[in-house]
């Protein structure tokens with residue numbers, strides 16, 4: 099009887115944990131959580147606590163408090179890396195937990211042992227055991243074992259790093275836990291990520307600390323950008339570089355923005371094409387070629403990640419990682435708004451105005467037929483009038499703005515970039 103009850107409690111915990119991982123996809127994509135996922139996760143936690151603390155003898159308040167407190171603390175630890183993706187810089191506890199996210203769950207091990215020993219209730223023991231087995235497995239699979247390839251940081255990367263570190267790179271690296279930095283030689287090196295290692299804590303480094311995108315991550319962004327564009331061309335889907343990627347192609351002469359954190363591509367479905375078949379074919383191709391796909395049907399968004407696809411249930415644990423190399427593929431549709439043929443998307447982008455249907459749009463002739471532009475060493479598809487498109491998105495796009503970077507880091511960056519420009523001009527004239 100005890101074992102049976104323990105197994106049910108363990109199953110409840112596992113279900114709540116899986117639901118939480120699904121929920122964490124939303125803050126990682128900077129969007130509001132789907133109410134259904136939020137309700138499911140909350141409901142499963144309540145069900146678990148109720149199952150553990152209610153019996154034919156009534157409600158055991160001690161068991162209720164222990165199980166509820168344990169789950170809330172552990173779920174906060176698990177959620178910290180994803181919550182840390184959200185803009186804003188005033189969450190020291192979350193930042194601390196996120197920084198130790200690869201093993202922080204194990205800190206609950208002595209708590210679980212003490213609580214299990216004190217209460218010695220089979221249902222509570224079942225839930226605690228399930229939680230700790232999951233945490234140990236997470237740690238074992240994600241402890242840093244994969245070989246990292248060293249990259250030498252270029253002058254501009256080092257200059258920005260030095261500015262953000264106020265001259266003391268060693269102390270800065272230690273303070274923010276930048277484990278990839280290697281200062282042992284003459285050059286500043288970066289121990290790069292790969293498909294076999296944890297990703298660099300991208301979000302922290304570029305958005306929060308205002309550093310340049312790490313060279314390994316830049317390489318993977320290029321890889322996945324060219325891959326997705328080739329797939330879409332192959333599938334005869336009209337697509338174009340979007341947002342920051344298009345900005346890089348035009349303003350940075352075909353390079354990524356120095357602080358780029360994702361690749362933006364957009365596509366539009368023509369007659370005879372539909373969302374379901376696009377999503378299905380792209381998912382199959384990506385799985386086969388070693389990329390991971392997340393579908394956001396209600397946002398008409400396909401996120402393609404550099405991570406290798408993992409079998410269920412482990413793939414959802416990507417939500418616990420601190421960075422990811424990703425292409426955001428937004429799918430537009432044809433429409434007519436105020437008698438003008440437009441392409442419209444469901445989620446806002448830059449300054450695109452609202453269309454009659456309440457989506458966000460751009461005149462069709464600005465985009466189609468698509469043109470070609472050099473980006474990351476290849477000729478890729480871009481809007482018919484890229485300059486016009488960027489102006490509609492960003493206004494005066496030649497003015498450099500660090501829109502998604504923490505304001506303090508952005509301010510420091512601005513002065514660093516000004517210095518680089520001045521030094522560059524000096525060396526060019528000498």
Ligand SMILES: [Zn+2]
Nearest residue numbers: 291298314315
């Ligand atoms: Zn990296």
